[in-house]
Amino acid sequence: MDPASYPPVPPDVARIAGPLIIGYLFNWGLFGVLCMQVFLYYLCVSKDPLPIQAIVYSLCIFQAAQTFLLTQSAFNTFASGFGNVNLIHDMHHLWFSIPIMTSAITLFVQIFFAYRIFTISRRKLIPAVIALLAAVQLGGGFATGIFAKRTESFTRFMGRTENITAGIWHGAGALGDIFICSSMLYYVRFYPSPQNSLHNS
Template identity: 50%
Template sequence: MASNALPPIPPDIARTAGPLLIGYLINWGLFGVLSTQVYFYYLAFPQDMRRTKVLVYGIYLFEMAQTIMLTQTGFATFATGFGDLNAINHIGVIWFAVPIMDSLVAFVVQAFYAYRIAVLSRSMFMPAVILLFGFLQLGGGLATGYFGAKAIHFNDFLGKKTFISTALWNGGGAMCDIIIASSMTYFLSKSKTDWKPTKNIIQRLIRLIIETGTLTAAMAIVNLALSVLPGGPTYFQTTSSMLGKMYSNTMMVVLNSRARIGNVEAISTGTLSSEYMTQRTPVFRNMAFREDEENGPGPP
């Protein structure tokens, strides 16, 4: 009987188990936010282009798969493996569900913005730069996942090679997000129109893109900083579990910002792509997000 006894739980177990648990909980919370945003998109933009719908629903299913995988891992760690230090230290499918899936979602969102910038700028230079850093962060994420699969346990994961791959993953992502926010702000601010509803949409998009780009870039930088802390704690698992859903949620915020609740005619302009335009959405006629034309746009 004594040989089957589990080793005593160390007093600093929270340094390993705590970030994992918090990361799983926040991941579920962000998935709930994403579900609400996707449902709003489904109601508001039934006439969007098919490729945009494929992008939205494809990312949503991908994020759902990640949440299911992390839930299974959390159950194995804190339920069936309760009290077992090996279960807490075991990477399991996290090597795939976090760095690989997060970097794939980030790349898709970054490519989406690169396409929008190509439409706005009528040039391929900035989109090419964005895709370059996007591929850099994707390669870093794939490499981080590979090293995680080889390590098997968290205490064998952190090392020189992992630091390099994590730096490429998060550093490339942060740089890409900064370039996207700067480029979108510049090209949208060059859009000239005298019609106030269109100007309001442009101002709203600029504000949202700056906010969302800053948020995802800051999250990537924090994730990188936490992954190089001395002593090998798993604090980075909290931010890593959030990263992919931060990208998908920020993309949905920008897409849904086109909605003007009420029976509003479509706006036509030669500068903005039609996918950024407000559409007729009578289904929202009685909802409480009506925009005040005199005071500018309400909250996105």
């Protein structure tokens, strides 16, 4: 596309593009933290059962793939498409790399913690609630991604239906995290039992 045909840059372009580039930078920063955590896990917890190690390393690889997709979207918007304001509103791969991949990662992590809470407490109710919330947020994330793919633009994305699916995705995920945090705190710190050792891991 000829740069001369690009639409004029609006005066509030920072308000439009700023959240995007900050999100891309934060993602790389948090990915660096994750890599350090996985490296420390490799050094300190190498005696974990093989399935648990496989989950940790697989999630790290999955997160790396998500980061590379986000980087491609950032490159298309701010490098190869520099000056084309229309690309700021373009979904690129974000419909897949954010709602769908994030909800899939959340499902695996929350199910894993539900299993850990069950091994600590030997009670099924709280792990079942966490697993249910994980499934609900997965459905909300996939629905959000499908609607985002159909609209292909941020300007047409935030309708009533999209707000509902995004609310289900984020709400169920946050509620599941709250259950995990409060349950781990209670069972590990205030519910002494021989099973609270987490298999010494």
